[in-house]
Amino acid sequence: MxxxxxxxxxxxxxxxxxxxxxxxxNGMKAFNHIPFSSFFNSSYWNxxxxxxxxxxxxxxxxxxxxVTAGALVIAIPLGIGTAAYLSEVASARIRNVVKPIIEIxxxxxxxxxxFIGIVLIGPAIADxxxxxxxxxxxxxxxxxxxxxxxxxxxxxxxxxxxxxxSFREGSYALGGNKWITLTKVVLPASASGIIAACILGFxxxxxxxxxxxxxxxxxxxxxDSFFDPVRTLTATIAIELGEVPYxxxxxxxxxxxxxxxxxxxxxxxxxxxxxxSRYRYxxx
Amino acid sequence: MLRFFxxxxxxxxVVFESCFSGKTKYEAIRVRGSDSEVNLVQALxxxxxxxxxxxxxxxxxxxxxxxxxxxxxxxxxxxxxSREISxxxxxxxxxxxxxxxxxxxxxxxxxxxxxxxxPADSITLRxxxxxxxxxxxxxxxxxGLNEAVILYGRQSSSxxxxxxxxxxxxxxxxxxxxxxxxxxxxxxxxxxxxxxIGYVSSGYLDEKVLQNLKVLKIKANEHSPxxxxxxxxxxxxxxxPITRPLLQYTNGRPTGTLLDFIRxxxxxxxxxxxxxxxxxxxxxxxxxxxLKK
Numbered sequence: 304m305x306x307x308x309x310x311x312x313x314x315x316x317x318x319x320x321x322x323x324x325x326x327x328x329n330g331m332k333a334f335n336h337i338p339f340s341s342f343f344n345s346s347y348w349n350x351x352x353x354x355x356x357x358x359x360x361x362x363x364x365x366x367x368x369x370v371t372a373g374a375l376v377i378a379i380p381l382g383i384g385t386a387a388y389l390s391e392v393a394s395a396r397i398r399n400v401v402k403p404i405i406e407i408x409x410x411x412x413x414x415x416x417x418f419i420g421i422v423l424i425g426p427a428i429a430d431x432x433x434x435x436x437x438x439x440x441x442x443x444x445x446x447x448x449x450x451x452x453x454x455x456x457x458x459x460x461x462x463x464x465x466x467x468x469s470f471r472e473g474s475y476a477l478g479g480n481k482w483i484t485l486t487k488v489v490l491p492a493s494a495s496g497i498i499a500a501c502i503l504g505f506x507x508x509x510x511x512x513x514x515x516x517x518x519x520x521x522x523x524x525x526x527d528s529f530f531d532p533v534r535t536l537t538a539t540i541a542i543e544l545g546e547v548p549y550x551x552x553x554x555x556x557x558x559x560x561x562x563x564x565x566x567x568x569x570x571x572x573x574x575x576x577x578x579x580s581r582y583r584y585x586x587x
Numbered sequence: 588m589l590r591f592f593x594x595x596x597x598x599x600x601v602v603f604e605s606c607f608s609g610k611t612k613y614e615a616i617r618v619r620g621s622d623s624e625v626n627l628v629q630a631l632x633x634x635x636x637x638x639x640x641x642x643x644x645x646x647x648x649x650x651x652x653x654x655x656x657x658x659x660x661x662x663x664x665x666x667x668x669s670r671e672i673s674x675x676x677x678x679x680x681x682x683x684x685x686x687x688x689x690x691x692x693x694x695x696x697x698x699x700x701x702x703x704x705x706p707a708d709s710i711t712l713r714x715x716x717x718x719x720x721x722x723x724x725x726x727x728x729x730x731g732l733n734e735a736v737i738l739y740g741r742q743s744s745s746x747x748x749x750x751x752x753x754x755x756x757x758x759x760x761x762x763x764x765x766x767x768x769x770x771x772x773x774x775x776x777x778x779x780x781x782x783x784i785g786y787v788s789s790g791y792l793d794e795k796v797l798q799n800l801k802v803l804k805i806k807a808n809e810h811s812p813x814x815x816x817x818x819x820x821x822x823x824x825x826x827x828p829i830t831r832p833l834l835q836y837t838n839g840r841p842t843g844t845l846l847d848f849i850r851x852x853x854x855x856x857x858x859x860x861x862x863x864x865x866x867x868x869x870x871x872x873x874x875x876x877x878l879k880k
Contacts, residue, residue, distance in 0.1 A: 351652075351743045353752055353759055421772070426779065435737045435780045438765050517768065521742060524762035532765050542766070546652025546744040548659050548679035 333555035366533035373444025382455030390463035409453035417517030438520030441529040451504035462496020495579035502575040512537040620654020620667030651746025669746030694867040696789040709804035709813035721761025738764040739785035789816040790865030
C-alpha cells in the first residue's frame with residue numbers, strides 16, 4: 304500500500320521533470336540559431352517578419368504581467384471578501400448554496416468566457432471609456448479576474464474554516480466584535496492559506512490562453528495603459544505554434560517563451576512559500 | 588472559429604457513424620489549412636461525398652500556415668493555402684522528404700472594409716500600404732476627417748495576413764494592428780468602430796454581412812479608375828487590383844481518390860459551388876492538364 308502511494312507521488316514528480324526537460328532541451332536549441340541577447344535587447348516580437356525576424360520578448364512578458372496583475376487587483380479583494388462572508392458571516396444554509404455556485408464558475412470553459420468578453424465586456428468597456436473598441440488589457444484582466452475568483456474564494460474560505468474555534472472564542476471573551484475577530488484574529492491566522500489562494504489565482508491567470516487570445520487584440524506594440532491592446536506569452540505560443548515548421552528557429556523560440564512562463568510560476572511559488580512561512584511564525 | 592469547431596464535430600460524427608454502417612473499403616481524405624478556404628472546400632467536400640459514398644473528406648481550418656505545417660509533418664493529405672509556400676517551409680519539407688505540389692483551384696479578391704459612416708469612398712494601393720505600415724496614421728488624406736486610423740488585421744498564422752503584407756503593405760505591419768482570429772471578428776469590429784479599417788476575403792461579403800459596412804473601391808495607382816470587388820466583372824477581367832490565387836498543396840503529384848477529389852473541384856459542378864461561395868473558378872491550367880493524363 305505504501306509503495307502505491309509512493310509511486311503515485313513519484314509519478315507526479317516524474318511528469319513535472321519530464322515537462323521541464325522537454326522545455327529546456329527544446330528551448331536551448333533556440334540559442335543555436337538566435338543569440339541569447341536578441342530575446343532581451345528589443346521589445347518587438349515578429350519571428351515571421353517580411354525582413355529580418357525579431358525575437359524581443361519584453362512586450363509579451365509585460366503584457367502577461369499587466370493582464371495578470373490587473374486581474375488580481377480585481378479578484379483578490381473580491382475573493383477574500385466573499386470568502387470572509389461565507390466563512391464568518393453567512394449561515395450554514397446560505398454557505399451550502401453559494402459555495403457550489405461559485406465552484407460552478409470554475410467549470411465554465413475559457414472559450415465561453417472569451418466569447419462573453421467579445422460580445423459583452425468589450426463593447427461595455429468601449430462605451431464606458433469612449434474607446435474605439437474593447438480589445439484591450441482591461442477586458443482580459445476583468446475576464447481573468449472572473450476565472451481566478453473561484454480558486455481564490457474556495458481556498459481562502461477553507462483556510463478561514465481551518466482556524467480553530469477557540470481563537471474566535473478568545474477574541475469574543477476579550478470583548479472583540481465580529482469585525483475585530485475577523486480582521487485581527489481570523490485573517491492573520493489564516494494568512495498563509497489566503498496567500499496560497501492568491502498565488503493559485505495568479506497561476507490560473509498567467510497561464511490562461513484562449514480567453515486572452517480572444518479579447519486582448521494581440522497587437523505587438525508596447526501598451527501604454529490598460530486601454531491598449533496587449534499580446535501575452537500564452538497567446539503568442541497558441542497563435543504561432545500551429546504555423547511553425549518543426550525544427551525551425553521560430554519553433555524553438557516558442558519554447559523559450561514556455562520556459563519563461565515556467566520560471567515565472569516557479570518564482571511565484573517560492574515567494575509564496577517564503578511569505579507564508581514568515582506569517583505562520585508571527586502568529587504562533 | 589466557432590463555425591470550424593462545429594464543422595469538425597459534425598464531420599467527426601459523420602465519420603463515426605459511417606464507420607459502423609457496415610461498409611468496407613473506406614477511404615478518408617484529410618484537408619487542413621486556410622480559414623478563407625475552409626467553407627468553400629467544405630462545401631465542395633460535402634457535394635463530393637454525396638456522390639462518392641465510400642469516401643470521407645474531412646476539412647478543418649487553422650490558417651494556411653497550419654495547413655502547410657500539417658503537410659510537412661505528414662498530418663494532412665491536402666493543405667489549403669491562401670498564400671504560396673515559403674522558402675523556409677520548402678526547406679523544411681525537403682528535409683522531411685515531403686515534396687509539395689501546388690494546385691490553383693480558384694481565385695479570390697480581398698476587400699477592404701470600413702464603417703458605413705466613413706466618408707471615404709476609394710483608396711489607392713499605395714495609401715493602403717502606408718496605412719497598414721503605420722506611415723500614415725490619420726484618415727485626413729483619405730476621408731478628410733482628422734481622426735486616428737485603427738488597423739484591424741489577422742494573426743500571423745493566416746494566409747490572408749501574409750498575402751496582404753507581401754502584396755499591399757510591402758513592409759512590416761504597424762505594431763498597433765489588432766490581430767483578429769477570423770474574418771467574422773474583423774467584420775464585427777469594423778461595424779462598431781468608425782475609425783477602423785480591415786481586410787477580408789470578398790467571398791465572405793454578402794448583403795447580410797454588409798450591414799453597417801462600406802467596401803472601399805481600390806485604385807491600382809492615382810490615375811487609374813477605382814474598382815469595387817463587389818462587381819464580379821471587375822475581378823474576372825483582372826481590373827480589381829487585390830486578387831490572389833487560392834492554392835492547395837499535396838505531397839507529390841496526387842493520385843487515386845485524392846486526385847479524383849481535386850478533379851471534381853475543377854468540374855462544372857465544382858465551379859458552380861466555387862461561384863456560389865463568392866469565389867472565382869479557374870480553368871484547369873497546365874498543372875491540371877498534366878494530371879488528367
